[in-house]
Amino acid sequence: MSRKELPLVGQAGCCTPLAAAPLSEDDATELARGFRALGDPVRLRLLSLIASFAGGEACVCDLTDAFDLTGPTISHHLRVLRETGLVESERRGTWVYYKVVPEKLASLSVLLQVPEATLTATPA
Amino acid sequence: MSRKELPLVGQAGCCTPLAAAPLSEDDATELARGFRALGDPVRLRLLSLIASFAGGEACVCDLTDAFDLTGPTISHHLRVLRETGLVESERRGTWVYYKVVPEKLASLSVLLQVPEATLTATPA
Numbered sequence: 272m273s274r275k276e277l278p279l280v281g282q283a284g285c286c287t288p289l290a291a292a293p294l295s296e297d298d299a300t301e302l303a304r305g306f307r308a309l310g311d312p313v314r315l316r317l318l319s320l321i322a323s324f325a326g327g328e329a330c331v332c333d334l335t336d337a338f339d340l341t342g343p344t345i346s347h348h349l350r351v352l353r354e355t356g357l358v359e360s361e362r363r364g365t366w367v368y369y370k371v372v373p374e375k376l377a378s379l380s381v382l383l384q385v386p387e388a389t390l391t392a393t394p395a
Numbered sequence: 396m397s398r399k400e401l402p403l404v405g406q407a408g409c410c411t412p413l414a415a416a417p418l419s420e421d422d423a424t425e426l427a428r429g430f431r432a433l434g435d436p437v438r439l440r441l442l443s444l445i446a447s448f449a450g451g452e453a454c455v456c457d458l459t460d461a462f463d464l465t466g467p468t469i470s471h472h473l474r475v476l477r478e479t480g481l482v483e484s485e486r487r488g489t490w491v492y493y494k495v496v497p498e499k500l501a502s503l504s505v506l507l508q509v510p511e512a513t514l515t516a517t518p519a
Contacts, residue, residue, distance in 0.1 A: 289439075290446035290495070293461070299436040299443070306439070309507075310431030312423040315413075319423070322414035322509075337417070371414070373509035383433075383504035385446075385497035 288384045305379050308355040313340065314348045321358060321369050328370040412508045429503050432479040437464065438472045445482060445493050452494040 294302070309315060320337055321329045335345050349369060352358045356375045360367050418426070433439060444461055445453045459469050473493060476482045480499045484491050 288446075289443040289500070290451065292443075293447050294440050294443040296436065296440070299439040303434050303436040303439050306430045307434030310427050310434045312420065312427040315423040315427050315430070316418050316420065319413040319416075319418040322412075323417050327414065371509070376413070376507045376509050380504045380507035380509070383500045383507070385495070385500050385504070 286378045286381050289382055290385060302379065302382060305355050305357065305375065308351050308357055309379075311348065311351075313338065313344075314352055317345070317348055318352060318357060318371065322371045326370075327373075328368050331367045331369065334369070410502045410505050413506055414509060426503065426506060429479050429481065429499065432475050432481055433503070435472065435475075437462065437468075438476055441469070441472055442476060442481060442495065446495045450494075451497075452492050454490045454492050456490055458493070 309318070316338070317334060320334060321327070324333065331345075331349070334349070335342055338345060349358070349360070353360055353369075356372055358369050358371055360369050362368075433442070440462070441458060444458060445451070448457065455469075455473070458473070459466055462469060473482070473484070477484055477493075480496055482493050482495055484493050486492075
């Protein structure tokens with residue numbers, strides 16, 4: 272695992288919701304990196320596109336075709352997603368294939384979970 | 396609801412995971428705003444601190460005491476959280492009170508949910 276990757280918080284796919292206890296400074300710094308990577312429309316669409324492909328894996332050729340952006344721009348965004356550990360890549364023959372790392376997505380998802388009961392209240 | 400607030404995606408607390416279908420450009424733009432607001436360690440800690448307080452509500456006086464930052468810096472981060480609809484505020488007497496908007500957190504959490512089965516695989 273490269274040093275730039277976002278570490279898993281707690282067990283794979285199982286961490287503590289924000290509401291459970293105040294986040295430490297170190298955890299907040301690492302988790303904010305993950306959310307910052309998601310905080311861009313192109314990266315969110317790339318992630319969604321990769322995750323939606325059969326088998327959760329997409330060839331970089333499929334991704335560039337879906338955007339009205341240059342190859343280097345797409346590559347930059349894919350690199351950010353890879354460096355934060357949200358996707359991983361593998362070269363097979365001519366093409367690089369990307370797939371989502373479900374444990375990383377899950378660790379961020381759990382962080383934002385709120386108790387069921389609070390969702391029954393009238394939205395503000 | 397101010398025009399700057401992050402709209403709920405689908406029903407309150409119930410939207411479509413990233414893997415279900417490729418995100419539209421408009422949805423990605425709005426959702427990325429929410430993640431960008433979470434992509435800062437101070438804002439994540441503020442949100443966690445507010446959510447951890449009894450009743451999910453905290454006085455601004457409780458928040459400033461917890462950080463080694465100036466009042467205006469804390470206020471700036473609280474404003475970003477409020478403008479994206481992640482928290483809401485109410486003035487009561489001398490103090491402003493902040494509380495988390497659970498539906499907004501839930502809509503971002505659901506987006507990052509992955510099928511259970513994919514989490515049983517060996518992490519990469």
